[in-house]
Amino acid sequence: MFEIEVPDMIGKARVICYAVVNLWLPTGNTQHFVSSELQAAAYGLAICQYKSGDGYYLFYCNSDWIEFVDTWHETIDDAKDQAEYEYAGIANSWNCK
Structure with a gap:
């Protein structure tokens, strides 16, 4: 399996967790x-x-990890719930820094 390089910052925001969407259909x-x-x-x-x-913020990113859309959430779990709502099964794909 290959290593995904995700920046520590996207724009001026610190990356806490990330997931690659490629295995999950919207x-x-x-x-x-x-x-x-x-x-x-x-x-x-x-x-x-x-x-x-x-x-x-739940950032929706392109393959260069540039954010093109975002949603705001009160907690990390709320952001993960939103991601699961949009990409069923992604809950087990999170990597946290």
Whole structure:
């Protein structure tokens, strides 16, 4: 198995946990839009936290771990629950730093 290199920071947020989406198909429970354009499934998900902020962000990233959409969550478990809602089975794929 090959090693995935995930940055310690995405933008200015610290990466806490990450998961590669490639094994999990989107459930279709949600859709994400940027400038009215429907976004494709993410390559990877990262749970991140800004130094000055409360809560956690679930970043939807491309293969270069650049975030293109995010959702805010009060807890890490809430972010993981959202990820599972969107990608059934991903709960067992999290890697934490």
